[in-house]
Amino acid sequence: MSTRPEPWTIAEILRRTTAYFQEKGVSEPRTSAEVLLAHTLGLSRLDLYLRHDQPLTPAELARFKALVRRRAAGEPVAYLTGHKEFWSLDFLVTPAVLIPRPExxxxxxxxxxxxxxxxxxxxxxxxxxxxxxxxxxxxxxxxxxxxxxxxxxxxxxxxxxxxxxxxxxxxxxxxxxxxxxxxxxxxxxxxxxxxxxxxxxxxxxxxxxxxxxxxxxxxxxxxxxxxxxxxxxxxxxxxxxxxxxxxxxxxxxxxxxxxxxxxxxxxxxxxxxxxxxxxxxxxxxxxxxxxxxxxxxxxx
Structure with missing residues (x-):
């Protein structure tokens, strides 16, 4: 009798992705994982914790993995999502502009x-x-x-x-x-x-x-x-x-x-x-x- 594989929940994906980013030397590994997953699912970072046991669909997982590969290669999170927060406002960013800095x-x-x-x-x-x-x-x-x-x-x-x-x-x-x-x-x-x-x-x-x-x-x-x-x-x-x-x-x-x-x-x-x-x-x-x-x- 075959058993179905455990679904990839939000909590499990965040744990694995953070560990993977740490292994690859990515800066701010946990934050990177949260922002990319929230972007993939169209959720806020808070929602990730409120829905921690929600599984991802195969299509969502594929989109997320593509972003993870690019982040692991060094591409900034803001360019991957096209957004950056500044002064508590959301700004569009592209590779044509410098990413706004907190300072x-x-x-x-x-x-x-x-x-x-x-x-x-x-x-x-x-x-x-x-x-x-x-x-x-x-x-x-x-x-x-x-x-x-x-x-x-x-x-x-x-x-x-x-x-x-x-x-x-x-x-x-x-x-x-x-x-x-x-x-x-x-x-x-x-x-x-x-x-x-x-x-x-x-x-x-x-x-x-x-x-x-x-x-x-x-x-x-x-x-x-x-x-x-x-x-x-x-x-x-x-x-x-x-x-x-x-x-x-x-x-x-x-x-x-x-x-x-x-x-x-x-x-x-x-x-x-x-x-x-x-x-x-x-x-x-x-x-x-x-x-x-x-x-x-x-x-x-």
Whole structure:
């Protein structure tokens, strides 16, 4: 008398997949397993535990195994699912854009704090306030800022046409497409100088060529190099923005830049040399790294 094989339940699949990912050296093995299985089944990660004894159909199992093989080879989870959470919102991502990082939420926090301080002053609403993000990528930062500060209109600059398509779709999905004007351009080349913006924010590439060679394989192999690397010292893009941003800021406006390890001091020196700022500071990320440089333009 033959016996039927035990069904592959959610709990058993998570256990086996986590062990397999650990064996393959996959980062965050349990989280990877949960996110991929939830994506396959159209469930939340919480649902996986509420339905832990639910078996998978053969078709579901086949789809999941295909994703597991790609993850074991190093492909990032966000590219496999096409989604990444940022600021508790769901964003679409493709291989054309850098995957949003948790530390970039520090940049958002720094920007919102600056806007809160400025909005208490009379000049802020004298003309309709505008903000600018340089290098929008997936659009995560400018979309969050537009949602959090609906009285401000935004410009989003991005060199990559493919990235702009992703950013526009994310803005549309989150209901702020009508308040963000996306422009294809290199750094500030598409914007005429003038005291226009109450905030300029940038999360530009800041990895050096040397650092690139030592990044994890899943980053080097799958994420766009142009969205990460900026010359020998990583400052090839940040430096000119720091040198010229004051030409676009309204008096009292703010500049907020995300920077890499050891880059805060060189950027602060550039800002100080312009003589255009009355105040500048750094903010640290969750690992204690100086991650954001924030400066306020002098009142004329």
């Amino acid at each position: 970039t939420e520090i940049l958002v926090e720094a920007s919102l704090e600056a806007l809160k301080e400025s909005s208490r002053e009379s000049w802020f609403m004298e003309n309709h306030p505008w903000g600018l993000e340089i290098g929008v990528g997936s659009g995560a930062v400018v979309t969050v800022l537009a949602k959090e500060r609906p009285e401000i209109a935004w410009v989003g600059l991005e060199l990559s046409f493919e990235a702009l398509k992703v950013a526009r779709e994310n803005a549309r999905r989150h209901g702020v497409a009508g308040r963000i004007h996306f422009v294809q351009g290199d750094l500030l080349s598409g914007i005429k100088p003038g005291p226009r913006f109450v905030l300029m924010v940038a999360n530009l590439p800041y990895v050096s060529e040397y650092e690139w060679k030592h990044l994890p394989k899943e980053i080097r192999q799958y994420e766009p190099k142009k969205a990460l690397v900026a010359g020998p010292d990583g400052l090839a893009l940040l430096r000119p923005v720091a040198q010229n941003a004051h030409r676009y800021l309204r008096p009292g406006g703010w500049l907020a830049l995300e920077v890499g390890l050891g880059q805060a001091l060189p950027i602060l020196k550039v800002l100080e040399k312009t003589g255009a700022y009355q105040h500048w500071e750094t903010l640290r990320d969750y690992q204690g790294i100086k991650r954001v440089v924030r400066a306020r333009r002098r009142h004329d």
